[in-house]
Amino acid sequence: MITGGNARWGVWRGWGECGEAGTRLKADGTEVTDVDVEVEELIRGELGRRAPQDGVYGEEGGVVLGASGRRWVVDPVNGTANFTRRVPLFSNDLAYEDEFGPAIGVVGMPMSGEILAAGRGLGCWVFQGPGFGAGEARRVRVSDRAELDGARVQAHNFGAWSGELLAALHRRTLLLPSTGCMAAVATGRADAAVIAGPAMGYEDVATMPVIVSEAGGRISDLRGVDVLAGDMSVLVSNGVLHEALLELVAKAS
Numbered sequence: 001m002i003t004g005g006n007a008r009w010g011v012w013r014g015w016g017e018c019g020e021a022g023t024r025l026k027a028d029g030t031e032v033t034d035v036d037v038e039v040e041e042l043i044r045g046e047l048g049r050r051a052p053q054d055g056v057y058g059e060e061g062g063v064v065l066g067a068s069g070r071r072w073v074v075d076p077v078n079g080t081a082n083f084t085r086r087v088p089l090f091s092n093d094l095a096y097e098d099e100f101g102p103a104i105g106v107v108g109m110p111m112s113g114e115i116l117a118a119g120r121g122l123g124c125w126v127f128q129g130p131g132f133g134a135g136e137a138r139r140v141r142v143s144d145r146a147e148l149d150g151a152r153v154q155a156h157n158f159g160a161w162s163g164e165l166l167a168a169l170h171r172r173t174l175l176l177p178s179t180g181c182m183a184a185v186a187t188g189r190a191d192a193a194v195i196a197g198p199a200m201g202y203e204d205v206a207t208m209p210v211i212v213s214e215a216g217g218r219i220s221d222l223r224g225v226d227v228l229a230g231d232m233s234v235l236v237s238n239g240v241l242h243e244a245l246l247e248l249v250a251k252a253s
Contacts (some may be wrong), residue, residue: 023084030082037091039076047072059203070098073206078107088112089180094205102228103209104150106182116140116183116211124186124215142217142238143188148248151191151241154178157232160197168252169194182208185236186215191243193238196222199232208236218242222249 018155023031040060047056055066056072077083079090088111096104100120107116127137143181147153156167156178167195169175173192181193186249205227212219220237221230224246237245 021116022172024053024193031084031085033061033077033192035083036077036080040074043074043092051198057203059201064168070096073098073203075203075206077203078204089178091180093203095203095210097206100212102206105209105211107207107211109180110182116186118186118211118214120210120214122214123204124211125186131146140187140215142185142212144192144240145191145238146240147242148172148175148241152176153190153245154181154184154190154193156181156193156195157197162196162252163226164252165194165196165249168248172248181234182211182236185217187240188238190233194245194249195223195234195236201232202228205234208234213237220246220251222246244248 007199018168023033026032037060039057041124044056044058044061044064053068054165055068055070055071056064056074058076060076071133072098073172075093077090079094082088083090090111090171092108094104094106103120105118109116113128115127116124117127121224123139124141125137126140151173153169153173154176155161155166155169158175158177166175176190178193181195183191184190193204208219208227216239217237219227219234219236220242221227222233223230223233225231227234235242235245235249
């Protein structure tokens with residue numbers, strides 16, 4: 001697994017050394033560390049060896065065009081702001097896209113030793129055990145909750161939400177801080193999740209469609225548009241609650 005080995009060592013090394021002094025800002029104002037760069041370089045090297053005809057888009061290294069018409073999308077440390085502040089909510093994300101769209105999504109979570117992975121038509125799985133996910137595998141699915149009132153909804157970046165959106169969800173749902181929105185919904189620990197505020201990057205959401213759909217859920221932006229073509233806000237749900245949540249969010253806009 002390419003998110004293990006040296007990549008895991010690099011993340012743990014950075015975890016021990018992280019802090020404001022070890023952080024620099026990119027042109028877009030977001031944070032980056034040496035760990036982000038090193039993990040992406042490792043993954044790119046492995047992809048070049050294993051799938052040399054495929055293209056690669058990485059958050060730190062940009063686009064390398066391939067000859068196959070397929071590409072990998074790499075977010076080496078999704079949650080760099082958490083990582084630099086010693087908040088154990090970050091991941092190593094890898095997506096694969098072919099001529100039919102999203103095909104594979106892999107989210108490595110170093111602090112829990114879990115890997116959440118899905119392939120088109122193959123289901124959604126959590127791997128957990130020694131060696132960063134090399135042990136037990138179990139198939140996961142979304143919750144079956146059908147009642148919006150009291151539904152467990154994780155909120156990502158809610159400090160930047162509008163007061164209307166925050167109030168609308170708070171009145172109807174049990175609004176919870178994010179502990180990894182997509183993984184929480186895909187495994188049934190939450191019924192839905194909302195990501196609003198500053199727009200996400202494409203690499204932040206690339207793993208989501210196949211993981212959520214293979215877990216039996218639904219994903220869109222907050223307008224109901226395909227998340228990869230939308231405004232980079234995100235609504236993830238168990239599917240049953242999706243339309244009700246879209247209606248609730250629309251009234252708050």
